[in-house]
Amino acid sequence: MPNRSNSFDVAVVGAGAIGLAVAWRAAQRGLSVVVLERAAEIGKGTTPVAAGMIAPISEALATERPLTRLGLASARAYPDFVAELTDVSGADTGYLNCGTLFAARDPDEAEALLRELALRERLGLPAHRLRPSEARRLEPALAPTLRLGLEIPDDHAIEPRKLTAALGRAVATTGAELRMSVTVDRLTIEADQVTGVELADGQRVSAEHVVMAAGVWTHTVTGLPEEARVPIHPVKGQILRLHDPNGPGLLTRALRVTGAYLVPRGDGRYVLGATMEERGFDTTVTAGGAFELLRNAFEVLPSITELVIDELSAGLRPATPDNAPAIGPGAVRGLHWATGHFRHGILLTPVTAQIVVAGLTGEDPGELAADFDPTRFSGVPVAA
Numbered sequence: 001m002p003n004r005s006n007s008f009d010v011a012v013v014g015a016g017a018i019g020l021a022v023a024w025r026a027a028q029r030g031l032s033v034v035v036l037e038r039a040a041e042i043g044k045g046t047t048p049v050a051a052g053m054i055a056p057i058s059e060a061l062a063t064e065r066p067l068t069r070l071g072l073a074s075a076r077a078y079p080d081f082v083a084e085l086t087d088v089s090g091a092d093t094g095y096l097n098c099g100t101l102f103a104a105r106d107p108d109e110a111e112a113l114l115r116e117l118a119l120r121e122r123l124g125l126p127a128h129r130l131r132p133s134e135a136r137r138l139e140p141a142l143a144p145t146l147r148l149g150l151e152i153p154d155d156h157a158i159e160p161r162k163l164t165a166a167l168g169r170a171v172a173t174t175g176a177e178l179r180m181s182v183t184v185d186r187l188t189i190e191a192d193q194v195t196g197v198e199l200a201d202g203q204r205v206s207a208e209h210v211v212m213a214a215g216v217w218t219h220t221v222t223g224l225p226e227e228a229r230v231p232i233h234p235v236k237g238q239i240l241r242l243h244d245p246n247g248p249g250l251l252t253r254a255l256r257v258t259g260a261y262l263v264p265r266g267d268g269r270y271v272l273g274a275t276m277e278e279r280g281f282d283t284t285v286t287a288g289g290a291f292e293l294l295r296n297a298f299e300v301l302p303s304i305t306e307l308v309i310d311e312l313s314a315g316l317r318p319a320t321p322d323n324a325p326a327i328g329p330g331a332v333r334g335l336h337w338a339t340g341h342f343r344h345g346i347l348l349t350p351v352t353a354q355i356v357v358a359g360l361t362g363e364d365p366g367e368l369a370a371d372f373d374p375t376r377f378s379g380v381p382v383a384a
Contacts, residue, residue: 004177008032010360011197011207013184013221015042017160018338018345019213020167021353024085026211026360027174034177034205036184036197038217043164046215049239049315051263051271052163052346053254054078055155057125058100059343066371067324068123071344073368074351078156081350089169094159096266100254101130101139102150103300109258110148117150127152141250141303157254157263160346184214186223187335194334198223209360212330213338215318215345216281227378228331232340234281234316238289239273242307250303260296262304270307272297283314317342326374327352329359336360337374 012023015037027033039045053059056071082095104110113129120127128151135149136142142149171178183200187210196206212218216234244250248268255262263271275289290312297304320326320340325348330337338356341348351368358365 005032006204007206008034008177009207010034010209010211011036011205012211012213013197014045014213014215014217015039015164015168015178015180016045016047016213016215016345017043017164017167017349018341018352019211020164020171021349022211022213022338022356023176024167024170024174025353025357027171027176029357029361031360032176033171033174034179034207035171036182036199036205037178037180038183040181042168042178042180043161045217046315046317046345047160047164049237049313050160050346051239051261051273052094052158052160053100053155053261053263054157054347055100055152055254056347057120057127057152058102058155058254058256060120060123060125062119064324065123066368067344070351070368070372071347074348075154075156077350077354078158082158085166085170088173089166091166091169092162093166094162094265096157096264098155098157098253098264098266100152100155100256101135102152102256103135103142103146104148105145105257105299106147112258113148113150126154139251139253139255141301143300143302146300151253155254157265158346159265163346163349184221186221189223189332192333194332197221207334209334209336211336211338211356211360215339216316218318218339224332224335228335230326230330230337230340230374230377231321231380232318235319235342236277236279236282236314237274237317238277238285238293238312238314239271240290240293240309241311241313242270242272242304242309244268244270244307250307251301255297255301257296257300260293262297262301269310272304281316283316285312285314289314317345320377321380325352325372326377327355327372328365328369328374330374331378
């Protein structure tokens with residue numbers, strides 16, 4: 001396509017859920033946008049191996065209160081975000097209001113669940129303690145040896161693969177351009193201002209703003225001074241996809257137990273995940289990883305042995321040194337970051353797009369954005 005433009009208001013590097021959401025929202029604001037993706041299809045990085053839990057209450061940690069607040073804001077935005085996305089794209093996202101049930105297998109885990117309940121009570125988050133009999137009334141397939149349950153009614157889930165497909169369609173409807181199988185080699189900077197990117201084939205794409213949404217592949221883009229980069233390292237996660245030949249009904253809520261979670265899709269399909277491994281860029285699937293996940297799930301849901309395994313895969317979560325994302329303008333004018341979301345990429349998709357587009361249009365991103373300012377990493381070494 002020799003006549004296509006190579007000059008845009010915004011170039012987004014990466015076509016995962018977050019990159020696509022940023023592109024969609026930016027194009028809606030009237031900006032000319034191009035999305036540059038190294039893979040042949042959208043959503044082929046971390047997104048397709050994500051479980052899709054929208055669960056800021058379940059995942060709340062005492063040491064990550066700003067992240068919890070950001071997650072809650074994004075979860076609140078999800079219903080309208082999904083409704084608009086479905087209307088624009090005509091595609092189903094697999095959004096499911098399922099809630100979560102924590103399960104304790106022994107006295108130690110039961111004590112830990114009580115601490116989790118106390119934390120949520122201090123934070124004013126809805127959570128309910130369940131006796132074993134109460135938990136089994138909600139989910140009859142749970143093991144009779146269950147010691148304690150904790151219900152989080154407000155958690156949701158979505159199918160990341162369907163979400164990215166819908167976002168891709170939505171991006172196309174706005175007139176933004178999607179370019180697949182292109183590798184961004186480096187950022188181009190003149191007079192301390194980003195001017196675009198150079199591709200591996202030598203082609204240049206001019207842009208007033210560049211959004212880095214490349215996840216674990218961020219380090220492959222050169223051209224930035226070391227002090228302006230965001231350090232990202234991969235954390236491996238192995239995951240299984242299963243289905244029940246008898247259809248839906250085995251489990252209606254997301255189930256969490258120490259070492260595993262099981263997320264229902266509402267139609268008899270389930271996602272079982274996920275390991276946490278510091279293995280660099282290794283994405284091999286191991287028998288040990290699958291065994292640990294299945295064993296942990298089996299001890300609270302014995303009927304999982306009757307499910308059919310459809311897929312075993314491994315993905316790489318993009319993590320920063322403080323396990324919080326980098327969202328918004330960077331240390332070089334025109335550079336914006338949307339990366340480092342670690343375990344929360346799908347959850348934080350709507351709010352990340354909101355914050356980044358505010359930066360693109362010169363608007364106030366809101367006080368929630370302050371804790372995720374990418375410039376907090378200035379001077380932090382980037383691992384090779």
